[in-house]
Amino acid sequence: MDTLKLLKKLTAAGALSGCEDALHNDLRTILEQYGEVRTDGMKNIFCTFGQGPHFLLDAHMDEIGLIVTSITDDGFLKFSASGGVDRRFLPASEVTVLGKRRLRGVICSVPPHLRSNKEKKVNDISDLAVDIGFSKDEAEKLVEPGDRILFHHQFDELCGSKVVSNCLDDRCGVASLLLTLDRLKKIPAKITVMISAQEEVGTRGATAGAFSVDADEAICVDVSFGYSPQCSKEDCGMVSGGAMIGFSPVLDQEISRSLVKCAEKNHIPYQKEIMNGKTGTNADVITVSKSGVKCGLISIPLRYMHTPSEVIDVKDVEATADLIAAYISERAGEWNA
Known part of the structure; x- marks a missing residue:
């Protein structure tokens, strides 16, 4: 699966929170190659396949936008x-x-x-x-x-492996999960991918969606702040620096540490993201679904968040997919040993 073509395709469709239908057909076409696909009342899309320990993988499809309130004279x-x-x-x-x-x-x-x-x-x-x-x-x-x-949607390639578009938050996360699927075909585990709706208006899709999945563990993929000259390096990850592995009181510490070990073992570029409370992502609600779900968070560094000109490095998207696949492969092996 070509990452650039995938990102261009995913960012071409407008999918505002609560109006994600425009993206559904493209996502279903891709997901149906891997497993059973269903949608729920929140317009979340799920794809499930495989047998073994159950991993839930989440990224949200919706984007910010505007709503008409009136017409002037x-x-x-x-x-x-x-x-x-x-x-x-x-x-x-x-x-x-x-x-x-x-x-x-x-x-x-x-x-x-x-x-x-x-x-x-x-x-x-x-x-x-x-x-x-x-x-x-x-x-x-x-x-x-x-x-x-x-x-206005406009996907363009910048120098090197960087791209610019609106709604890369979180279409690049969706892309990373779709890339992960190719890497998970032969792993002895049950995988449910949840492409969730309405994250940008209060993590509503994942709140309902995670409740319908009995997962042993979950990994949420979103974006986080990428460094630019106007920002503090302490508050940001580095674009082109690899996947950002989250550490937070609401995230499972074992998963966070295991992701770091897995990245180092497999020579996958990574960086740590330290948070002192909630993450501001779907991970916050997935962790408290039902009786609680162990959850990790991987973020893709992104510059100029919530503007029409968000910037990422394609290699960070691919590193995220590599890390998720390597982690699940390792965890599934431990579970089945």
Whole structure:
């Protein structure tokens, strides 16, 4: 499976929280090659195959976006955020409105020449609007409150093995799990992959989805902060530095340490991510599913999170897949010994 082609395919479809259907067909087509596929009422997708100790692998498919709240007398679309949108990048961003048909638009921006010093601050979302070029009468024929708004999708390759796109949080995590499946075909274990919905609005998909899976262990894959010059190295992982293995009070310490040992044994690049509480990922809810599930977390370092221009290194995605496969192979062998 070609990682670049896979990432490009996964980022091409808009899958806002609660509206993940656009991604379902592509995911089902891939997953059905490996095992039994089902969906649940939350729009999570599951693929299960194999026999032996049961491992749950999770990554979320949904992305942040906007939702139309009203149409102004001038035909502009007022909106609210769906998920943790970074307000700083919104002015002049290109968007796609999912009305009766897809409509391109741009978020209004005041020229710097017309802004006073007091106005040179981050805009409140309530002060912004989307310009789709229509009058109010024209807009109301195609758009209504409740319609969703996607940030413009544009996947590009950068220098080396880095790529840029919106929604790499967490399509790169989904890609790593799909790559993992190729590596797990002959391992004596039962695998359930959960491509979860609605993570960006409160880990809702994984809360329901994990409850339906009786797993012995779980590994969650998400993204975490990748270092750039404006950030502290203490708070970030290094893009191109390998998979980030999580250490947190809510994660199973044995799994975290075993992942480190496995990475070192198999010469897989890795780095540690130290957290002093919750992880801000689906791992937080998977661990407390039913009577509790031992869970590890692997994150892919990503720059410019929750913007339309997120940056990752493809090699970090592949390192994550290599690590998960090596870990499960080793654990399954211990279980079956």
